[in-house]
Amino acid sequence: MKTMHIGKTPLVVSRLAFGCMRLSDNRREALASIQTALEAGITFFDHADIYGNGSKEDVFSAIWEAVPGLRDKIILQSKCGIRRRGDPDPTAPTRYDFSYDHIVRSVEGSLRRLKTDYLDILLLHRPDVLMEPAEVARAFDALHAAGKVRYFGVSNHTAAQIQLLASCVRQQLVINQLLLNPLDSELLEVGVSLTRRPLLHRVRGDGTLEYCWMNGITIQAWGPLVGGALSGNLPAGADSRIVEAAQVVAELAAAKGVSREAIVVGWLLRHPAGIQPVIGTTNPARIRAACQAVDIELSREEWYRLFVAGRGGELP
Numbered sequence: 001m002k003t004m005h006i007g008k009t010p011l012v013v014s015r016l017a018f019g020c021m022r023l024s025d026n027r028r029e030a031l032a033s034i035q036t037a038l039e040a041g042i043t044f045f046d047h048a049d050i051y052g053n054g055s056k057e058d059v060f061s062a063i064w065e066a067v068p069g070l071r072d073k074i075i076l077q078s079k080c081g082i083r084r085r086g087d088p089d090p091t092a093p094t095r096y097d098f099s100y101d102h103i104v105r106s107v108e109g110s111l112r113r114l115k116t117d118y119l120d121i122l123l124l125h126r127p128d129v130l131m132e133p134a135e136v137a138r139a140f141d142a143l144h145a146a147g148k149v150r151y152f153g154v155s156n157h158t159a160a161q162i163q164l165l166a167s168c169v170r171q172q173l174v175i176n177q178l179l180l181n182p183l184d185s186e187l188l189e190v191g192v193s194l195t196r197r198p199l200l201h202r203v204r205g206d207g208t209l210e211y212c213w214m215n216g217i218t219i220q221a222w223g224p225l226v227g228g229a230l231s232g233n234l235p236a237g238a239d240s241r242i243v244e245a246a247q248v249v250a251e252l253a254a255a256k257g258v259s260r261e262a263i264v265v266g267w268l269l270r271h272p273a274g275i276q277p278v279i280g281t282t283n284p285a286r287i288r289a290a291c292q293a294v295d296i297e298l299s300r301e302e303w304y305r306l307f308v309a310g311r312g313g314e315l316p
């Protein structure tokens with residue numbers, strides 16, 4: 001497994017991260033997924049307080065007994081800030097909450113469930129429209145000073161939202177975790193569409209990738225396998241764009257003698273910003289197939305072929 005640095009930190013981690021959102025709640029099955037990831041060389045594990053309402057952090061903690069001495073050899077990331085409908089009372093809607101109390105309470109819950117004293121990285125999960133940057137700064141300071149969180153970052157944030165937060169927060173923001181794959185490539189779209197097409201999904205695509213890259217904020221890609229849509233799990237009624245992109249993936253995989261997962265994930269690795277895909281498969285064979293991505297390199301032509309197919313049209 002190849003490695004990379006997270007942001008401007010000294011943390012050296014595997015080129016792929018393992019997403020724990022879909023871990024089985026069955027301890028034996030969950031351990032099989034985690035151990036396959038470890039054997040493939042993955043050292044970075046992504047959680048959130050809300051995954052399975054905390055059950056995924058809980059089941060993950062079985063790994064400490066299964067693999068003694070592991071804690072300091074891996075990087076544990078969790079997220080906070082999303083609150084589900086009905087929490088804490090029945091009229092409360094799904095919402096975002098970056099208040100001091102919620103951030104601190106959430107981290108304490110994650111530490112308890114993960115059975116660890118510290119998170120290596122804490123991300124704010126989705127932007128809170130009512131965020132008060134000074135209050136977030138106070139929560140980060142308290143968590144950092146108590147040794148409960150080493151590094152901080154965000155997820156699904158625009159460049160401007162990161163700048164606003166960074167103007168108050170004392171710690172570096174080291175990660176922005178964003179949706180990115182060949183079928184959801186709006187982050188790249190803005191860079192090729194200024195000449196002709198109307199700009200779609202303008203806000204998220206508008207300079208966020210470039211901002212993170214320029215400022216040493218590692219971009220993590222969630223949803224990197226598109227749920228398997230391009231690698232054997234074509235959705236019923238898939239439109240011609242998806243069918244064609246899946247065909248390109250199949251052709252490239254056959255030509256290179258690798259798995260289709262390797263092509264889809266390799267497409268993200270080929271971007272020069274040093275994107276870290278967070279793979280979400282829990283199937284051991286698919287975990288190994290995705291990890292083949294670090295051993296291939298797509299040519300410029302191959303990369304653009306999949307980009308064009310995935311965006312559903314030739315470039316201007």
Ligand SMILES: NC(=O)c1ccc[n+]([C@@H]2O[C@H](COP(=O)([O-])OP(=O)(O)OC[C@H]3O[C@@H](n4cnc5c(N)ncnc54)[C@H](OP(=O)(O)O)[C@@H]3O)[C@@H](O)[C@H]2O)c1
Pocket residue numbers: 018019020021022046047125155156177178221222223224225226227228229231232233278279280281282283286
């Ligand atoms: N920051 C955020 O807002 C956010 C949002 C969503 C997710 N995430 C993180 O990103 C990680 C990855 O996200 P994701 O799970 O949506 O991404 P993904 O890797 O694109 O998708 C994984 C899902 O696709 C299925 N799949 C893949 N190939 C398949 C195939 N050939 N046939 C059938 N099923 C197939 C997997 O099932 P199997 O397990 O059976 O292979 C799994 O359910 C999550 O675990 C989480 O850590 C973050």
